[in-house]
Amino acid sequence: MVGIVGYGAHLPRHRIKVEEIAKTWGADAPSYKKGLMLKEKSVPPPDTDTITLSVEATKNALRRAGKLDPADIGAVYIGSESHPYAVKPSGTVVAEAIGAVPDIHCADYEFACKAGSEAMFVCLGLVKSGYIKYGLAIGADTSQGAPSDALEYSAAAGAAAFIMGGENVIAEALHTYSYMTDTPDFWRREYEFYPQHGGRFTGEPAYFKHTLGAARGIMERAGATAKDITYAVFHQPNGKFPLRAGKTLGFSKEQIEPGLLSPTLGNTYSGASPIGLTSILDVAKPGDTIMMVSYGSGAGSDAFIWKVTERINEVRDSAVRTRKLLDENLTYIDYGTYAKFRHKIRKNE
Amino acid sequence: MFPSRIWRESKHRYRLEAGKCTKCGKVVFPYRLICPVCGHREFEKVILPETGKLLTYSIIRVAPSQFTDQAPYAIGIAELENGVRLLAQVADCEVDDIKVGMDVRIEFRRVQTDSHHGVLSYGYKFVPKWY
Numbered sequence: 001m002v003g004i005v006g007y008g009a010h011l012p013r014h015r016i017k018v019e020e021i022a023k024t025w026g027a028d029a030p031s032y033k034k035g036l037m038l039k040e041k042s043v044p045p046p047d048t049d050t051i052t053l054s055v056e057a058t059k060n061a062l063r064r065a066g067k068l069d070p071a072d073i074g075a076v077y078i079g080s081e082s083h084p085y086a087v088k089p090s091g092t093v094v095a096e097a098i099g100a101v102p103d104i105h106c107a108d109y110e111f112a113c114k115a116g117s118e119a120m121f122v123c124l125g126l127v128k129s130g131y132i133k134y135g136l137a138i139g140a141d142t143s144q145g146a147p148s149d150a151l152e153y154s155a156a157a158g159a160a161a162f163i164m165g166g167e168n169v170i171a172e173a174l175h176t177y178s179y180m181t182d183t184p185d186f187w188r189r190e191y192e193f194y195p196q197h198g199g200r201f202t203g204e205p206a207y208f209k210h211t212l213g214a215a216r217g218i219m220e221r222a223g224a225t226a227k228d229i230t231y232a233v234f235h236q237p238n239g240k241f242p243l244r245a246g247k248t249l250g251f252s253k254e255q256i257e258p259g260l261l262s263p264t265l266g267n268t269y270s271g272a273s274p275i276g277l278t279s280i281l282d283v284a285k286p287g288d289t290i291m292m293v294s295y296g297s298g299a300g301s302d303a304f305i306w307k308v309t310e311r312i313n314e315v316r317d318s319a320v321r322t323r324k325l326l327d328e329n330l331t332y333i334d335y336g337t338y339a340k341f342r343h344k345i346r347k348n349e
Numbered sequence: 350m351f352p353s354r355i356w357r358e359s360k361h362r363y364r365l366e367a368g369k370c371t372k373c374g375k376v377v378f379p380y381r382l383i384c385p386v387c388g389h390r391e392f393e394k395v396i397l398p399e400t401g402k403l404l405t406y407s408i409i410r411v412a413p414s415q416f417t418d419q420a421p422y423a424i425g426i427a428e429l430e431n432g433v434r435l436l437a438q439v440a441d442c443e444v445d446d447i448k449v450g451m452d453v454r455i456e457f458r459r460v461q462t463d464s465h466h467g468v469l470s471y472g473y474k475f476v477p478k479w480y
Binding site for chain 2: 013045046047048049051052055056059084085093096097098099320324328329331340
C-alpha cells in the first residue's frame with residue numbers, strides 16, 4: 001500500500017477583504033464577491049515566502065507522520081510559481097530545515113497552479129517503485145496578481161505538504177491520472193513581475209476542459225461515479241469554478257464544501273487543491289474516498305483518488321487543522337499595508 | 350549577511366540544533382566546543398523545543414536598513430520549555446500587544462534580505478502561541 005503517511009498545511013494570518021481592494025481601484029466589490037464567490041484572501045507578510053510556508057507545512061506533516069526519521073526521506077519536491085530565487089532551489093532550504101540532508105534528491109517544480117500535485121505524483125511513483133522509502137511533496141505559493149487586475153482579488157498564499165510512503169499510510173493512493181494539452185491561458189514571461197492571462201479564455205477551454213477531463217478520466221479508470229466517492233476537491237482559482245466543476249460531474253455541495261477554501265483563502269495557486277485535501281483529511285473517516293483534481297495553466301490537471309485508512313483517527317490532531325488556520329487568529333490589513341507587504345511600491349535601494 | 354555565514358549557522362538557525370554537555374547536562378545554543386560550566390568537550394546533539402515564554406523585549410522603531418520595512422518590531426528573549434533562552438524577533442504581533450510572560454512558538458521565517466539581489470537569510474522567529 002502506497003500513499004500519504006503525513007500531511008500538513010500552513011497559512012499566513014493576514015487577510016485583505018475584497019471590498020478593500022475594490023475601494024482602491026474604484027471597482028464594484030459586490031459584483032466580484034458574487035461573480036467569483038470571493039470574500040477575502042490571505043496575504044504573506046514580508047518575512048513569509050514559499051520556503052517558509054513549506055517548512056511550516058512540512059513540520060505539521062512530520063507531526064502527523066509519527067516517529068518518522070526525516071533522514072529516511074529520499075526526495076523533496078516543491079511545486080510553486082513563486083520560488084524566492086530565480087536560480088537556487090527552494091527544496092534545499094526545506095530539507096536542511098527538517099534535517100533530511102544530505103542523502104536526498106531535490107527538485108523545484110513549476111507548472112503554474114499544478115506544480116504541487118506534480119510533486120505528489122512523482123513522490124508516489126518513486127515510493128511505489130522502491131527508489132525511496134519516503135518522499136516529501138509540497139505545493140506552496142505566494143501568488144502574484146497585478147494591481148487592479150481581476151487576479152489581485154484572488155492571488156493568495158499558503159502551503160500543503162505530504163509525506164508519501166508505504167508504511168503507516170493515512171490515505172492510500174488508489175488511482176492517478178493526468179490530462180494535458182498546450183493551452184496558453186495564463187503565463188509570465190522572464191523578468192516580468194506579474195502574470196498575464198486570457199480573461200474568459202481561462203474558463204471553458206482551459207480550467208473546465210482539463211479539470212473535467214482529468215476527473216472523468218480517473219473516474220472511468222476507477223469505475224466510479226460521483227456517488228461512489230465521499231469527497232471531491234478541485235483546483236480553486238475562485239469560489240465559483242470548483243463548485244461548477246463538481247456540479248457538472250454530479251457531486252453535491254456537501255461533497256465539495258469541506259475542501260473548498262477559496263472563498264475566504266483566495267487562490268493559493270500550487271497550494272490550492274493540496275491545501276483543500278488537507279482540510280478534507282481533517283474531517284474524513286476511515287474508508288472514505290477522496291478525489292483530488294488540480295489544474296495548472298498552460299495547461300493540465302493531475303487527478304488522484306485516495307482511500308482513508310484507520311490511521312487517520314490516530315494522527316489527525318497531532319498538528320493544527322487547516323480550517324483553524326483559515327478561520328482563527330486573523331489580522332485584517334488595508335491596501336497600503338498589503339501593497340507594502342507584496343512589494344508593490346517601488347523604493348530606492 | 351555573507352552566504353558563508355548563512356551556511357555555517359544553518360544547523361542552529363534552521364533547525365534549532367543545540368549541544369548538550371555529556372558531563373554536566375548544560376544545553377548550549379548555538380553549539381560550542383567547550384562547555385561554559387564544566388569545561389568538558391563532548392556534546393550530544395539535541396533539538397530545542399519550539400515553545401516557551403517571553404521574558405523581555407525591546408521595540409525597534411528606527412531599524413537598520415535591511416529591516417526598515419518591518420518597523421516597528423520587537424526583539425525579545427524567550428525561555429523555552431527546557432530552560433534555554435534565546436533572542437529573536439517577535440513576529441505576527443502588533444508591538445502594543447506584546448506582553449512579558451506571553452506564550453510564544455518558534456516559526457521558520459525569512460530573517461533578512463540582502464537588498465534586491467543578495468542572498469536570503471532564513472531562521473527562527475517568535476510568534477504568539479495561539480493554538
